[in-house]
Amino acid sequence: MAFIFKMESLSASYGTNIVLEDVNFRVSEDDFIGVIGPNGGGKTTLLKIILGLIKPVSGEIIFNPDLSGSCAIGYLPQISTGDLSYPVSVTDVILSGMMIRKRIITRMSKEDRKKAAGIIEEMGLSGMGRSSLSELSGGQLQRVFLGRAIIGDPKLLLLDEPGNFVDSTFENDFYEKLKELNKRMAILMVSHDIGMISAHVRSYACVNRKLNYHPSSEISNEQLLAYGCPIQLITHGTVPHTVLKQHN
Numbered sequence: 001m002a003f004i005f006k007m008e009s010l011s012a013s014y015g016t017n018i019v020l021e022d023v024n025f026r027v028s029e030d031d032f033i034g035v036i037g038p039n040g041g042g043k044t045t046l047l048k049i050i051l052g053l054i055k056p057v058s059g060e061i062i063f064n065p066d067l068s069g070s071c072a073i074g075y076l077p078q079i080s081t082g083d084l085s086y087p088v089s090v091t092d093v094i095l096s097g098m099m100i101r102k103r104i105i106t107r108m109s110k111e112d113r114k115k116a117a118g119i120i121e122e123m124g125l126s127g128m129g130r131s132s133l134s135e136l137s138g139g140q141l142q143r144v145f146l147g148r149a150i151i152g153d154p155k156l157l158l159l160d161e162p163g164n165f166v167d168s169t170f171e172n173d174f175y176e177k178l179k180e181l182n183k184r185m186a187i188l189m190v191s192h193d194i195g196m197i198s199a200h201v202r203s204y205a206c207v208n209r210k211l212n213y214h215p216s217s218e219i220s221n222e223q224l225l226a227y228g229c230p231i232q233l234i235t236h237g238t239v240p241h242t243v244l245k246q247h248n
């Protein structure tokens with residue numbers, strides 16, 4: 001499988017605070033990787049490096065030149081439902097994913113609108129194109145933002161804590177969608193909740209300043225500990241979740 005990008009001895013910092021150190025990491029076309037790690041471990045920073053929002057202080061990230069042109073990246077940022085009271089429609093939000101790709105604000109073509117209509121169908125939001133975000137359930141919102149992330153036909157989809165604002169009723173639907181999308185794009189999904197994503201990803205990267213890659217979806221508590229990712233079991237309602245303990 002062709003690689004999408006590789007990081008070589010990459011480090012990143014905010015001022016003098018080194019957040020990622022000597023990271024070597026490669027993502028291939030068909031990957032579905034869970035990015036786990038404690039709060040403040042550097043997961044979002046890793047995504048920002050991939051998106052080019054911040055530059056490494058040393059080392060580099062190399063994108064596959066053979067994939068350029070088609071190598072757009074889809075991004076589902078960390079969102080909380082509190083942010084979503086704007087009176088914008090489902091179609092507008094999905095179309096805004098196109099605008100990011102064009103990088104300039106242009107009028108949307110008929111073709112763009114047709115594409116958005118297709119995405120609305122694909123995301124199971126038929127008939128909701130004109131609905132305002134405030135009318136939607138958590139699961140529907142999540143699919144709107146997923147539609148926005150994929151409208152540009154990315155080769156790589158980045159998801160930052162997508163479980164944060166979805167209610168559990170829609171969780172399975174969402175992961176089923178991701179599984180379908182993984183047939184045509186690589187996926188990198190950030191979560192601090194290992195239990196929640198363990199059934200869906202094919203491998204893990206544990207990020208806590210250093211990045212440790214685990215090439216299997218099976219990951220034991222002992223392995224996590226050995227890689228410097230201390231874990232903790234917490235309970236939401238009656239469901240136990242394995243999460244990463246705050247590191248020193």
Ligand SMILES: Nc1ncnc2c1ncn2[C@@H]1O[C@H](COP(=O)(O)OP(=O)(O)O)[C@@H](O)[C@H]1O
Pocket residue numbers: 014017019037038039040041042043044045046
């Ligand atoms: N814009 C920023 N300026 C300064 N420090 C930041 C900034 N963003 C994140 N950090 C710091 O970098 C570290 C890693 O943050 P982040 O990548 O957001 O971690 P995670 O997503 O794993 O919780 C944290 O210590 C955080 O406080």
Ligand SMILES: [Mg+2]
Pocket residue numbers: 043044045078160
């Ligand atoms: Mg984060």
